Amino acid sequence: MSENDLDLAPILEATLLASTQPLSLAQLYGIFGDSPPRAGAIEQALTQLKLACEERGIELVEVSSGYRFQVKTAIHPYVAKLWTERQSKYTRATLETLALIAYRQPITRGEIEQIRGVSVSSSMIKSLEEREWIRVLGHRDVPGRPELFGTTKTFLDYFGLKSLDQLPPLAELKEYPELEPQLSFDISEPITAQVSANPESTDDLPETASDSPSTPEIQASTDHVETTIDDIQP
Numbered sequence: 001m002s003e004n005d006l007d008l009a010p011i012l013e014a015t016l017l018a019s020t021q022p023l024s025l026a027q028l029y030g031i032f033g034d035s036p037p038r039a040g041a042i043e044q045a046l047t048q049l050k051l052a053c054e055e056r057g058i059e060l061v062e063v064s065s066g067y068r069f070q071v072k073t074a075i076h077p078y079v080a081k082l083w084t085e086r087q088s089k090y091t092r093a094t095l096e097t098l099a100l101i102a103y104r105q106p107i108t109r110g111e112i113e114q115i116r117g118v119s120v121s122s123s124m125i126k127s128l129e130e131r132e133w134i135r136v137l138g139h140r141d142v143p144g145r146p147e148l149f150g151t152t153k154t155f156l157d158y159f160g161l162k163s164l165d166q167l168p169p170l171a172e173l174k175e176y177p178e179l180e181p182q183l184s185f186d187i188s189e190p191i192t193a194q195v196s197a198n199p200e201s202t203d204d205l206p207e208t209a210s211d212s213p214s215t216p217e218i219q220a221s222t223d224h225v226e227t228t229i230d231d232i233q234p
Contacts (some may be wrong), residue, residue: 008037008045009052016060016069022157024066064156064163094124098133102155102167106137106148125149133158 015031016023025043029036046067050060057075060067071079090098097120100112113120128134133155139145156163 008041009048012042012045013049013069016067019068022063022066022068027066061160062162063160064153070160093118094127097124098128101128101134101149102151102164105150106140107150108140108146108148110146 011031012028015028028042028046046060053059053069057072058069059072060069093116096116097112100115101107104111109120109125125134131154132152134149135152136147137150138148140148151164161167
């Protein structure tokens with residue numbers, strides 16, 4: 001790297017630590033104004049920062065919205081003692097609904113109810129929308145034009161994911177004794193129907209999951225996640 005590039009790592013480190021949100025490559029290049037580094041220089045500096053964090057209590061990760069520093073999993077229990085706010089707890093029904101939206105999106109409320117065998121309350125959907133974990137992507141082109149729900153970049157960022165490809169395997173979700181064949185959990189057989197897209201919904205749409213997720217299973221208790229498996233109440 002040139003002498004100019006050698007100064008990038010501390011600049012990027014300070015910028016990411018000061019930011020309250022993940023920053024994309026475009027945003028990181030943008031902080032240099034009219035004199036941006038050469039192409040690829042910031043990527044090299046980010047790699048340098050990742051390596052420098054190997055023996056530290058924080059790590060540099062890339063999520064859907066960009067790059068951020070976060071506390072490592074092993075250190076998280078100690079740091080969490082500094083947070084006095086009451087941690088959010090979610091019911092099994094809420095987590096099941098969120099999982100169905102994540103794996104089968106776009107999906108309607110009626111389809112979620114058909115899979116789960118029980119009604120989905122409006123307050124549950126509203127809670128997930130207020131959390132900015134889900135949003136309306138459009139409407140199913142059938143009578144009644146039901147809303148189609150999908151996850152957001154905020155959802156991916158919260159769980160430390162870069163894309164939907166990194167969602168854990170579906171094995172843990174196959175606990176229902178009876179499932180409608182056309183609404184199987186098998187994401188290789190997506191729900192087929194015409195969709196009327198919401199033109200304003202594409203900007204925040206996360207990358208689509210592939211048929212065979214290859215990333216190792218993640219836990220709900222990532223470094224920055226407020227809710228852990230132990231917190232889930234049946």
